Amino acid sequence: MELFTKALLLCVALALSNAAPQPPPGAAGRGRTRGLCENHRDRVRGTSPDGVPMIGAYMPQCDEDGQYRPQQCHGSTGYCWCVNRRGQEKPGTKTPPGTPSVECPQHDQRLKTPCEHHQDSVQTTTADGLPLAGVYVPRCDADGQYEPQQCHPSTGYCWCVDRRGQKKQETETPPGTPSVECPKHTDERPKTRCENHRDGLGTRPPGAMPAVGAFVPQCDPEGQYTPKQCHGSTGFCWCVDSRGQEKAGTKTPPGSSVQCADHGIPDRCSGIEFDAITPDEKGNTFFFKGGHIWKGFRGPALHASDFFKDMDEEHNIGRVDAAFRMHNPENPNAHDHVFFFLDDKVFSYYNQTLEAGYPKPIQEVFPGVPSQLDAAVECPKEECRTDSVLFFKGQDVHIFDIPTKTVKTKNWPHLPRCTSAVRWLEHYYCFNGNNFTRFHPVSGEVTGAYPKDARNYFMRCANFGHGMGYRTPKCSEMKLDAITTDDAGKSYLFAGPIYMRLDTKRDGLHAFPITRLWKEVRGGVDAVFSYTDKTYIIQGNQVYIYKGGAQYTLVEGYPKTLKEELGIEGRVDAAFVCPNENLVHVIQGQKLIDVDLTTTPRTIARDVPLPLSDIDAALCKTEGIYLFKGGQFYKYESPMILAAGRIAPLSQKITSEMMGCLD
Template identity: 30%
Template sequence: MRLLSQTLCLCLVLAVCHTAPPNLDVMLKDQPENHKPCHQHKDKVKGKSPGGQPMPGAFVPQCNEHGHYEPLQCHGSTGHCWCVDSRGEERAGTRKGPGSGKPNCDVPDQPENHKPCWQYKDKVKGKSPGGQPMAGAFVPQCNEHGHYEPLQCHGSTGHCWCVDSLGEERGGTRKGPECGKPNCDVQGNVTEDTRRESCSQAPLDAVTSVNHNKTLAFRGDNYMQIDQQSCDGWRAFPIVDSFKDLHGNVTAAFSYTGQLHLIKGEQVFVYTYNGEQFELVEGFPKPLKDELGINGPLDAAFVCGEESVLHVIKGKQMFDVELTATPRGVVGEVPLPFHKLDAATCSLKGITVFVGPEHFKYTSPMNLAFSRISPIPHKTSLKMFGCSH
């Protein structure tokens, strides 16, 4: 009886041993495949080419021993590294290129509303198929926390500028590719008018140049100017501060024999420029009809180079006024292909016509008058003022 009892106990022990649950490693090893997302991803990549080997340059995810994604992922071909979540989705703003080290994947994500730059970047990428930005689109530079880098540069235009914490451009900081990059550690002393006016989508009222190196653009109560011989960029000022007796809303502008002619309604104001300030010529303003032999209102006026013919645009007509004649008057008239334009100017590069937020390029007044096919439109805020939008 005692021998039988011992035998039964031994059998019971053996049974318990055989029915004990396997260790944790064995349990994880035997998980269903749908619980091993990284292994599935990896097998899918391998299955896309003959022989079960990944295609050259394809990204193969790094998995842990349990079939889950490693928090840090690196692309062997490009050298980029980034952090991922448990589903293998890239954590925004963690990607680093070769030579930039590897991101710290132990840092937790911030709420999305605390990552304004990443949000904007994702929005730009989402506007085109494949999640890649459209050619020429501006993609902001973000820091590792999803905030805007103080210095932003446009890869297509080469312009660089400084921004605030909201990504808004700091007025007067934009520099073209030939002028280097602005120092964003300096707060600058330009007004809010500069940022607002240069990046506005509102039409320009008039555009002209002074002494071939200073360009002036008028809009409402302000005007902007840029000196082609400096790298200071555009600056905006109230018209009333620089032009005596003139109070905004210039309707047309042109330069002739070193003098700046500004037309407002039915009056002409003429100024000289001494390199520092504009001075009103004695006897002005004068009635438009008396000075140029034409009635207003005008849409635009320009003189090309050293010519003496003023081209005046009213509605769909362009009138030619001979400035050397006494008295001055209209000597020619041709129709234009535009229903309505806002401003026009002539430089060594040809004629620029401004219509709404865009402008068009023509080689000569005759090319403008007889062209029946509109040239490629250019966005004024981007191409002329270098704004990012």
């Protein structure tokens, strides 16, 4: 036995000696911060208190800078694999002993993120290499960004953070209690110029103290420079403009005071005229005024360059004359790019970044289109016969044919002078002052009572509005009343007195009163389904049937009772029709009733129990049936499987991608 033990220890020692040579615990290059790999290695106890190697211990291999080597090997097992710069194994790279190992590429040389800087700056071991108890080390994802939820391993507390690693208020939970569901960072706005200035352009870890004597700019809650700035070390104060530039003659020494006027930031709720309006490739709508921008229909004005890089006076685009999002699916290099126009130049942006080679003369990109434009808006071929762009200048409209690059000019004197224009939810709007007019993109015809005040429709302002005060809910708090897709492919979600189009994500997702499309339906609905180009709306014991088309028209003689129309009675929870079927599947409580829509009077084809109850809404698509209940849904492959099922499938969470809610 003693001989076996000695032999085993000798094998382990030889295996460890074959690994790359490692500096002793606690050692690091002079004058640099210890690397993540070194901290990891120092936490591993490779030997017993007596100095004998511990069998099976994996010791990470670090390079001379204290970072993980691209290839890692386990000295005891002989397995090798590739890792990323965070030491995380790359899937599919592990090889067993005795086989050729995968050639591991060098780590990419991107700059460390704030989370990685923060992580590397935390001292997790003593000088002797022993672990330090009670130290919080932030968690970074594979891209080096802060994970939305952070936890302290010693205290057990967890909390949510923003993309900068800052704790969100009222999200911290103690150990042993359910943690708050932390949303992804995708909906957070990017850092403003002031925040980038204050945070050292992302090179200083969050929470780290600035250098002694350094000036730290003061930003307001929206991330903008406060009008008055003061140097904490010298005591001097001065006024700045909205770009953070000092105003001449305003600096005062310590002990003196200076009164700084608020920045001239526009307020769109005061009734202003926009320079341009355009959606981007993600469906976010941007409103432009001078060097300021509003993202979406609520929130304050921000600097345009906070969203669109290089959009400032230094790059000769401190403002815009017109803007539109290109619709050209045949040319993926231009489709969904956002084009800005200023004087005789055009700028092309994608993913909020200026495209190489721009700006260019307008005539080079859009031959025949004049300079000094007032507005522009895209028009796809489904609505303008060919993929086109409408350019407005005075009362003239220059219609640019994208495939042929030719221009036709029309005069629409019945429209006001369009200082901005936008296509939104398949409709076209011309803005002048704080009003807008809806028009037909081919004829310019205006139908209805216009102009209307934009503050009632395109922004959220006090004492204005039309959207029933709707607020986007969290996905976990979703409560649907109905959902359907008609024969034209239009998908609608119903919740309370509002509806939302789900198939228009390219223009964003927006809520409207149900009466906007279905004028006779007041209040909420119980169920909705589509069949043969008609929409059936069930409300209480009434059934409304609407003809499809450009507008929904109530069929003469309706509404009728449920008994008259479908041959059933009682409250309906949900209803759906599957593609190419003639049965409407009605859910009432914990039973499924199939009604044949080809017979008059209607006949019940099936009445079976369900393993689920309290269903809110249902939808049938080619890939299966979705039953919605609160913030979750259950999926079945077919009506037959739904009818035959006796055990409910596992529930899945509703996501923002499905419903436009907040994750």
